[in-house]
Amino acid sequence: xxxxSAALPRxxxxxxxxxxxxxxxxxxxxxxxxxxxxxxxxxxxxxxFARSGAVSNFLLPPFSVVLARVWQDALSGDxxxxxxxxLYRALLGFxxxxxxxxxxxxxxxxxxxxxxFFDPIVSVAFPMPKIxxxxxxxxxxxxxDASKLTMITFNAIFPVITATVAATxxxxxxxxxxxxxxxxxxRQLLWQIILPAALPQILxxxxxxxxxxxxxxxxxxxxxxxxxxxxxxITASRFADSPGVFAGIVEIAVAGLCLVKxxxxxxxxxxxxxxxxxxxxxx
Amino acid sequence: MAPEPxxxxxxxxxxxxxxxxxxxxxxPAAPLFALLWRYTPILLLALxxxxxxxxxxxxxxxxxxxxxVGAAWWGLLASGDLTRNAAISLARAAAGLGLAVLCGTPLGxxxxxxxxxxxxxxxxxxxxxxxxxxxxxPVMVLWLGFGSASKIVLILIGCMLPVTLxxxxxxxxxxxxxxxxxxxxxxxxxxxxxxxxxxxxLPEILSGIRTALAFAFVLLxxxxxxxxxxxxxxxxxxxxxxxxxxxxxxxxLTVALLGFxxxxxxxLVMRRVLRWRE
Amino acid sequence: MRTAAVxxxxxxxxxxxAAGVGGAAAAPLKLAVAWVExxxxxxxxxAELAKRHPEIMPNDGKTYKFEPIRFRGTTAEIPALALNDxxxxxxxxxxxxLAVTNAHLDxxxxxxxxxxxxxxxxxxxxxxxxxxxxxxIADIKGKRVATNTIxxxxxxxxxxxxxxxGIKDSDFTTVEANFANQPAMxxxxxxxxxxxxxxxxxxxxxxxKYRVLFTAAQVHxxxxxxxxxxxxxxxxxxxxxxxxxxxxxMRAVHWFLNxxxxxxxxxxxxxxxxxxxxxxxxxxxxxxxxxxxxxxPDIAAVQKEIDxxxxxxVLPKRVVVSPHYVDLSLxxxxxxxxxxxx
Numbered sequence: 001x002x003x004x005s006a007a008l009p010r011x012x013x014x015x016x017x018x019x020x021x022x023x024x025x026x027x028x029x030x031x032x033x034x035x036x037x038x039x040x041x042x043x044x045x046x047x048x049f050a051r052s053g054a055v056s057n058f059l060l061p062p063f064s065v066v067l068a069r070v071w072q073d074a075l076s077g078d079x080x081x082x083x084x085x086x087l088y089r090a091l092l093g094f095x096x097x098x099x100x101x102x103x104x105x106x107x108x109x110x111x112x113x114x115x116x117f118f119d120p121i122v123s124v125a126f127p128m129p130k131i132x133x134x135x136x137x138x139x140x141x142x143x144x145d146a147s148k149l150t151m152i153t154f155n156a157i158f159p160v161i162t163a164t165v166a167a168t169x170x171x172x173x174x175x176x177x178x179x180x181x182x183x184x185x186x187r188q189l190l191w192q193i194i195l196p197a198a199l200p201q202i203l204x205x206x207x208x209x210x211x212x213x214x215x216x217x218x219x220x221x222x223x224x225x226x227x228x229x230x231x232x233x234i235t236a237s238r239f240a241d242s243p244g245v246f247a248g249i250v251e252i253a254v255a256g257l258c259l260v261k262x263x264x265x266x267x268x269x270x271x272x273x274x275x276x277x278x279x280x281x282x283x
Numbered sequence: 284m285a286p287e288p289x290x291x292x293x294x295x296x297x298x299x300x301x302x303x304x305x306x307x308x309x310x311p312a313a314p315l316f317a318l319l320w321r322y323t324p325i326l327l328l329a330l331x332x333x334x335x336x337x338x339x340x341x342x343x344x345x346x347x348x349x350x351x352v353g354a355a356w357w358g359l360l361a362s363g364d365l366t367r368n369a370a371i372s373l374a375r376a377a378a379g380l381g382l383a384v385l386c387g388t389p390l391g392x393x394x395x396x397x398x399x400x401x402x403x404x405x406x407x408x409x410x411x412x413x414x415x416x417x418x419x420x421p422v423m424v425l426w427l428g429f430g431s432a433s434k435i436v437l438i439l440i441g442c443m444l445p446v447t448l449x450x451x452x453x454x455x456x457x458x459x460x461x462x463x464x465x466x467x468x469x470x471x472x473x474x475x476x477x478x479x480x481x482x483x484x485l486p487e488i489l490s491g492i493r494t495a496l497a498f499a500f501v502l503l504x505x506x507x508x509x510x511x512x513x514x515x516x517x518x519x520x521x522x523x524x525x526x527x528x529x530x531x532x533x534x535x536l537t538v539a540l541l542g543f544x545x546x547x548x549x550x551l552v553m554r555r556v557l558r559w560r561e
Numbered sequence: 562m563r564t565a566a567v568x569x570x571x572x573x574x575x576x577x578x579a580a581g582v583g584g585a586a587a588a589p590l591k592l593a594v595a596w597v598e599x600x601x602x603x604x605x606x607x608a609e610l611a612k613r614h615p616e617i618m619p620n621d622g623k624t625y626k627f628e629p630i631r632f633r634g635t636t637a638e639i640p641a642l643a644l645n646d647x648x649x650x651x652x653x654x655x656x657x658x659l660a661v662t663n664a665h666l667d668x669x670x671x672x673x674x675x676x677x678x679x680x681x682x683x684x685x686x687x688x689x690x691x692x693x694x695x696x697x698i699a700d701i702k703g704k705r706v707a708t709n710t711i712x713x714x715x716x717x718x719x720x721x722x723x724x725x726x727g728i729k730d731s732d733f734t735t736v737e738a739n740f741a742n743q744p745a746m747x748x749x750x751x752x753x754x755x756x757x758x759x760x761x762x763x764x765x766x767x768x769x770k771y772r773v774l775f776t777a778a779q780v781h782x783x784x785x786x787x788x789x790x791x792x793x794x795x796x797x798x799x800x801x802x803x804x805x806x807x808x809x810x811m812r813a814v815h816w817f818l819n820x821x822x823x824x825x826x827x828x829x830x831x832x833x834x835x836x837x838x839x840x841x842x843x844x845x846x847x848x849x850x851x852x853x854x855x856x857x858p859d860i861a862a863v864q865k866e867i868d869x870x871x872x873x874x875v876l877p878k879r880v881v882v883s884p885h886y887v888d889l890s891l892x893x894x895x896x897x898x899x900x901x902x903x
Contacts, residue, residue: 222417240640
């Protein structure tokens with residue numbers, strides 16, 4: 001059976017006129033420079049204030065000292081070890097939440113019983129501060145990675161579920177009917193019509209879930225120890241090591257930024273194809 | 284500006300979490316019955332819980348029986364411990380969120396209204412947006428100690444972003460035509476801001492506060508679990524440490540339900556305010 | 562003239578207010594004293610004793626206000642001392658050194674709290690399950706260990722021992738938990754080794770399933786495990802009130818260490834800890850930590866332990882405590898006053 005999507009109207013190559021793109025790039029660069037200027041100003045203010053002696057360096061170490069510590073951590077391998085562990089937990093939990101959330105969301109959207117059963121659970125659990133369940137998870141799953149991963153997945157899955165349900169239900173019914181009338185089986189319908197059409201909104205849900213996974217990973221590490229950036233920060237605070245604490249903040253901020261930017265790039269990539277497939281041919 | 288995905292994920296500004304099925308819209312008859320039917324799965328879960336512990340399927344050490352959790356909850360309420368700590372926690376959340384709304388809403392609107400302010404603050408917002416605010420917990424404790432101050436400031440910082448972003452988006456979405464016609468009638472910039480832009484941005488702002496409300500609870504519980512001397516999170520911690528699991532479960536459920544109730548209460552407020560606006 | 566009279570009345574009123582405020586401003590000095598566990602730390606017991614026998618601490622509420630505050634471990638007190646949330650902090654050697662080198666606090670060692678390693682007294686125990694995965698110290702690699710707070714006395718002593726056996730911090734997982742909760746965690750298999758205090762030893766060791774892997778005494782010998790630290794500027798600013806406090810506190814410590822008061826001392830201990838009496842029978846005897854009757858800390862032992870911590874890498878920087886960071890004048894003044902029958 002040929003791919004159903006072949007029956008959908010296709011679009012030609014996107015019209016990236018050279019000059020237009022160049023202008024956009026230049027403008028983007030300018031904005032980027034201006035943006036980093038403000039950031040630089042803030043960092044400079046930090047440095048000057050910290051060195052002025054107005055506050056003890058214990059409360060506010062100079063930014064240069066903090067940067068030096070980040071560099072030191074990178075050289076000693078500590079940064080990679082801790083960052084690696086935290087990212088591993090966050091991304092693994094996120095992946096499970098993504099797969100499980102999409103699966104459950106699609107099931108809920110397509111099956112009335114599943115929907116009836118899970119709807120109140122999801123809608124009650126969504127606004128709850130699920131982090132409150134951490135001591136319960138510690139009781140159930142011990143103090144190694146299992147409890148951390150379960151907590152991360154438990155927190156990250158809900159935005160994925162709600163986004164998937166909304167997206168799946170929002171797929172244009174006409175496309176489904178026409179595909180069905182062309183003889184599409186349920187499986188093909190799901191993978192080649194529904195999921196691709198629902199993709200933008202699902203991706204939005206994933207974009208909410210990723211920072212959630214990161215936040216929960218760090219909080220669980222702060223509470224439970226066992227390597228990772230969160231645990232390193234708590235150890236640093238026990239040792240009255242403020243440069244260590246601030247270095248942890250910088251490292252986490254950069255890691256978070258990279259993840260979010262990475263996700264945004266991924267979205268753009270995936271949706272580029274999506275847009276191309278959806279645009280009607282010009283006559 | 285960074286995208287505001289949470290609004291979409293929350294299912295639109297009316298607040299309905301899951302959009303009603305296109306084919307089967309609920310009939311207005313017997314709404315109470317519909318409500319009960321809707322939440323029956325939760326009742327089923329509760330029965331499952333009680334059954335599992337009674338039958339001995341699950342060890343009571345791991346999952347205390349639901350009736351024991353209920354009894355423990357009652358005991359905590361009677362002793363005043365629960366109300367005292369709940370009051371402290373809720374006051375912290377309210378203070379932090381309130382300050383965030385007070386500071387974030389004008390900031391967002393001004394960012395939409397005045398280009399220099401937007402250029403100045405945009406990079407900060409972009410940089411702080413993806414940072415997990417929980418990373419600031421050790422610093423807050425360092426600067427402000429174990430008391431309420433560290434919680435309130437952390438919640439303020441964590442909630443500023445969604446509030447500012449939604450105020451920005453809402454203000455930006457104000458229909459140009461309204462602004463032009465008001466200006467052409469001689470209204471000052473300030474009047475336009477107050478009487479056109481702010482009301483127009485209101486739905487978006489209220490929705491942003493809803494997101495911020497959820498953040499406030501998460502940050503409150505996280506901080507209280509890690510570094511506190513009072514509050515519901517602290518209570519969960521020392522009950523769990525002390526092995527009083529039925530009471531611990533009771534407080535965890537209380538916190539979870541408070542978060543849920545706050546969200547629903549805010550939805551009611553939103554609907555009220557928006558209806559009055561019409 | 563009317564106006565002048567009115568002005569004079571207003572001035573007198575304001576002066577009276579100021580005097581009243583000034584009088585109220587001579588309030589008792591707030592002394593928030595941190596403590597971790599009892600009966601190792603006597604502070605909460607002293608507070609309870611003062612409630613029952615106010616004559617033992619006559620100046621409490623007058624020149625000073627004694628307020629014990631519980632902390633999970635000594636390193637957690639460093640920021641609190643920096644913020645002046647607490648005025649007296651019981652420090653481990655490591656915490657004291659960190660307060661000086663990292664927190665840049667000008668602190669002084671002022672009094673003893675408890676010591677381990679003294680012949681016959683409680684040595685500080687690290688306990689594992691007999692049939693568990695840890696048979697020798699080298700087996701701790703890759704396992705989970707409970708500690709009250711990272712950097713505390715029990716914790717840093719353990720790390721010194723582990724480093725002597727080539728085990729680095731990153732080779733095992735540390736979980737922070739109250740001393741009181743650690744036995745349950747060991748029993749439930751959540752962790753593989755805990756720090757055991759005498760008040761929790763009774764029930765755990767009675768099962769026969771656990772054994773002592775090593776003791777703190779084996780690590781450091783005689784150790785000035787916990788001692789009181791205070792900020793130098795605070796001592797300077799409030800010396801008279803502090804001498805009042807130390808005199809009263811020393812009187813209370815003498816009371817607790819006096820065998821004649823044992824029955825009531827144990828009653829106070831039960832009231833404060835809510836533990837069953839048979840678990841507390843060891844208190845104030847030779848099976849307890851050693852408490853110096855005159856609160857005199859063993860400064861040489863402090864330095865020796867700091868040096869060892871630096872040598873194995875538990876502490877990053879060395880501190881020479883004597884003479885700059887030691888101020889025993891408060892306890893000496895207190896002792897003098899007590900000797901004169903105060």
